[in-house]
Amino acid sequence: MGLLARTGLDRFNPAQGGARGMRIAATGLLVAMAAVYLLARSQEAAGPAFWGYVRAFAEAAMVGGLADWFAVTALFRHPLGLPIPHTAIIPRNKDRIGGALATFLRDNFLIPTVVARRMRRVDVAAAAGRFLAQPPSGEGRLREGASRLIATILESLDDDRLGGMVKGAVVARLKALDIxxxxxxxxxxxxxxxxxxxxxxxxxxxxxxxxxxxxxxxxxxxxxxxxxxxxxxxxxxxxxxxxxxxxxxxxxxxxxxxxxxxxxxxxxxxxxxxxxxQYDPAMREKVARLKAEIIASPAVGAWIDGLWQQARDGLLRATRDPQAAMAGRFGEALRQLGETLQQDARLRATINQFARRAAVGAVAAYGDAIVRLVSDTIRGWDAQTVTDRLESAVGRDLQYIRINGTVVGGLVGVTIHAANAWL
Known part of the structure; x- marks a missing residue:
């Protein structure tokens, strides 16, 4: 159950009550047809011909209801506990279903060309611009949740390692700059x-x-x-x-x-x-040496350390209190950025192109890993529990199949009985 809670299958529980009610209704209808059949059978010999039609309807309805009950039950378990071949289909083929689902996901969604084609219709920059310029009033919980997530990630990361990466990137950028x-x-x-x-x-x-x-x-x-x-x-x-x-x-x-x-x-x-x-190689070389000496000095190293700590502390303060951050200069800058994204077509095109390339790159790099994750996760599920959850999720519609089979079977029986009586 812990694995199911992590994968989200326990959310199917609210549908269990509806499925149980429909199962009772379908079974009750089948029992009612059996009672009608017995009544019609006892009245058919001495009564009018009407009872023959009633018997034929009830008899065929029982056959149709029992057949659909068998078919629905065989999807999830052995009917009456008997090991009949080709029953308990979902538990026996759980791994194969997981593989087929993963293959379907890979062949229809996790293809770079498909992702690129779909991303062309998504205006990421405009949506981000509208959200930044005029955040919806109902997005408070979303914003707070995202802020808490960002703050948790920042606090959980190794400060020395992350700071070293950021400072290393800054130093590398300064060294690469031809000043x-x-x-x-x-x-x-x-x-x-x-x-x-x-x-x-x-x-x-x-x-x-x-x-x-x-x-x-x-x-x-x-x-x-x-x-x-x-x-x-x-x-x-x-x-x-x-x-x-x-x-x-x-x-x-x-x-x-x-x-x-x-x-x-x-x-x-x-x-x-x-x-x-600008043009003297000797002078440019002299400036490059001077720049390297300055970057290597302890004073510049301390300055970069201070910049990183200020940036990290500022991000943490903003994520812990998003309302205050959005109300200050940072929020005003974000709103101006949102307005710019909505007005500048070239900037939107550039950001959308970057988003499209990022999505395609992620699919190309991690698509196979996602497919393996889906397949391995389904293989790790408990077969009986998954069967119960899936049956609860789609059981209401499956019980409708039993009811329809009972009614349709009865109508077919009446039709056949009428054809025999008239011919």
Missing amino acids: APLLGQSLRAAIAEDRHVPLLDSIITWAGRTLAANEAMIRDMVHNRAGAVMRWTGLDERLANAIVDGLYKLLSEMADDPAHPLRAKAEEGLATLALDL
Whole structure:
């Protein structure tokens, strides 16, 4: 019974009461025909010819009812417990039925061409867009159930292993990224739109602050490198003042004059750097080495670890409280995504194509495994219990067959009796 509970066959129990009632009705009709037959047989000799028709109807009805009872019973068990050949068909052929069902499933459903043809008629992207843009009010239980399932899966997975896979994928993606051309294109676009000017201004401001912070060090350097005569005459201090004042003046002029020659030289250098980043193999190799060193540094590793933990914690919070998640920025982003899916035909076509390929790929990769699962599961079922469950599920219709056989048999008997009486 535990296996049946896992496979879902115990859900057939609600139909058992209806099948039992129809079995009682069919059996009662058969008993009633037997009583009518006995009554008609006792009245036929001395009574009117009407009793002959009644006897013929009841006699043929008993034959038809008994024949259909035998046929229906033989599907599931041996009639009266007798080992009659070709009876108890379902218990004896349970494994063969399972194999035939699995073959039918494989030949009619789990074929890549069939799945692809059916998936072409399914607009997955539009359905997802409608659900995200305007979630139905009756989907609360579905959403909560899906959220609990996702949260359970996330919590049950090995955090170190899953996190290692995610972080490994991020690192591999960063390593595969050729960043030098991207930097060159971004720098070139910034220069073309004068978006580099604030950068130069910031560099000049930073240089002024650095000079002010290290003014004493510059004076000490001039004093230490000056000769004894210059120190004795005080020329070293005058030279240091001239150097510091000249640097301050240069930085001030560069800050005030956008057309300053040094600023033009800096812009020229930035333009050259943008070209080298895009087209110079040596520069691109240098940037690649620098990128590799940065990725291998412990600081970047800790940063990626933090990103993974934040993403995992955010997903868990969202799945534990889907209503709050849908009410915040995440929910607004999902609703915007749903509206985009409904409006953008090209995006829908791309997502539907991906869904179709994923379904076809899953069938191609796991179709045989699904077929084996169905076949092996049916083979593992208990024959008697499965028989009882299936009989309860379809028993109502089977008892109708017995009732119909009784009535039709009676009508055929009356017809034959009338033909004999008239001819």
